[in-house]
Amino acid sequence: MTSPRPSSRPAARLVATDLDGTLLRDDKSVSERTVAALAAAERAGIEVFFVTGRPARWMDVVSAHVHGHGLAICANGAAVVDLHAGGTFVEVRPLARPVALDVVRALRAAAPGTSFAVELTTGIHYEPQYPPFFLDPGATVATAEKLLYEEAPDTAAPVLKLLAQH
Structure with missing residues (x-):
């Protein structure tokens, strides 16, 4: 006897992706398909996060490629930057x-x-x-x-x- 299949999966609430070697191509660009998928996720109420060791000051390049979608967790987790708001810091966890x-x-x-x-x-x-x-x-x-x-x-x-x- 098989167990019943759930009629619906839980809705996704978050998309988190690395940048270099994952979201970004070798030439550091992002495909049109990926940009459209990120925009669709945000329209559906799904948070989009980019997770990177890059410094926050390099997020303008990412923001330009993804048309300002998402938040970025930068500097190996030390800062969260809002790409919607031009790269403003949302949270900082400084090193003393x-x-x-x-x-x-x-x-x-x-x-x-x-x-x-x-x-x-x-x-x-x-x-x-x-x-x-x-x-x-x-x-x-x-x-x-x-x-x-x-x-x-x-x-x-x-x-x-x-x-x-x-």
């Missing part, structure tokens, strides 16, 4: 600056020659030795200790990521 400084000190002691970049909600900043992916004209170049310094707690832009290169 004292913790980031402890990591810098520990890595410098364990692996001399390590260089750092600091991704803030306002952009990327890096040490002179850090090999940037591209030169960001808005970046501050200084030691990690100076990049992570703040006059008083919670007075500087939140830290989203600490990147290390050895």
Whole structure:
């Protein structure tokens, strides 16, 4: 005897997808079919999330390809950005600056020659030795200790990521 088949499946409430190598093609474009499917999902009341290690500042490229559909969980979960609203931050889970400084000190002691970049909600900043992916004209170049310094707690832009290169 077989068990009865449910007459209807539960309705989908969420679509979550990675970007690079999943949603985005090799040329970083998104197919028309995928864009239409994302728009249809949103019209049906289904939340659309893009999940990526990319920084929030790179979401404008994704937003352009998907015509502003969805929310993006960026920087390995440190920030949620609303693509409907031009990439505004909805939520930020910052890395505490004292913790980031402890990591810098520990890595410098364990692996001399390590260089750092600091991704803030306002952009990327890096040490002179850090090999940037591209030169960001808005970046501050200084030691990690100076990049992570703040006059008083919670007075500087939140830290989203600490990147290390050895």
